[in-house]
Amino acid sequence: MKACIMCGGAGTRLRPLTFKHPKPSIPILNKPSVLHLIEHLSREGFNEIVITLGYMGELIEEQLGDGHMFGVHIDYVYEREKLGTAGGVKNAEAYLKDEPFIVLGGDHVLNLNLREMYRFHESNDAPVTIGLISIDDPREFGIADMDINNRIRRFLEKPKAGQIFSNLASTGIYVCDPLIFEWIPRHRKFDFAKDLFPWMLEAGKKINGVLVRGQWTDVGSSAAYRQAQRWMLDALPGTTIEGHFTTRNARIRGPLSIGNNVCIGSNSSLVGPIVIGENTIIGDNVLIGPYSVIGSNCIIEDNAKILSSYLFDNVSIGKDSNISGGVVADETVIGDHCFLENGTVIGHKVIIGNNSTIHSGVKVWPEVTIGENSNIKDIVINPDYDTAHDGS
């Protein structure tokens, strides 16, 4: 079975993390998030994959290669201009013209039964089947009204407060017949939710919906990113400890996945679920609390506390510092006695001087140096980085 993964977006809502990684490459449990999706597709029997690329696409291609390591074959198609979701898939038509295919977003984190959705599509006669979930607040999604025979009667993208006629939200996962390519203009921005579906309903073409079972999120914002990691951490098996690590007398409670060459100092306490990459050094009296992921080659100095936080690779945390509910991107150095409050997101190669506090929810752009004793309450922008916002 074939799948098309849309990986072209700039991920502006996830800045500053997306200055270094395109959204599908942002690490989840220390692996590019799209890799979890590919592994799931492979398990579900979708092993011919085409990926549409735009922003920083080369990095994704470099990380995934031809896919053979993951039991799939991957082709890549680059979008030289913004074509929208349907336009981007049309650009990959050459790989998708023979049989129905599933379309997913490169930022989807899920464990849905996609094979069941594909089989449903095959045994029904609509050219498009939309995967739907039932949620409390669907304002950030496309919503659909579906009849008892699964036929979608109405579809509205991002409804306003008074327009929410249904709580069935589109997951942005579609199974499509190649026939749809006839309805998508070439070399023009065209979107599934904003253009194709409204046109199909207007023209009397059939669109089916199917309620999908399991977990699904699109990693659009840092809150969704944190949620996605939580799910994946919850799915860690029992007390697994994979790598070789050394410790004097740390107290360790799983689930914990740990890379090779990790060193944990004395009297430190690790309470899972936690994932730690390779070659990371953890000092004495360090507390690492549940729902934390620490990358490779990190240094966590004595008496630091890391609670529900995600540190990418090559991050250093100084003595007595406290990172609580934060995300810290690669190669950032945080001094001694610092406090990162809940919801902070720190870009790559940032330096934060000793005794500084980054207040709750503050984002710091990459390659910024923050002096000692600072008290940062507002976003810190680096003017060398583009701040234009296209919402994707």
Ligand SMILES: CC(=O)N[C@H]1[C@@H](OP(=O)(O)O)O[C@H](CO)[C@@H](O)[C@@H]1O
């Ligand atoms: C224009 C468009 O493609 N909208 C889709 C898409 O929204 P974004 O905000 O563009 O990610 O994905 C949603 C699912 O994540 C889906 O509900 C919605 O219909």
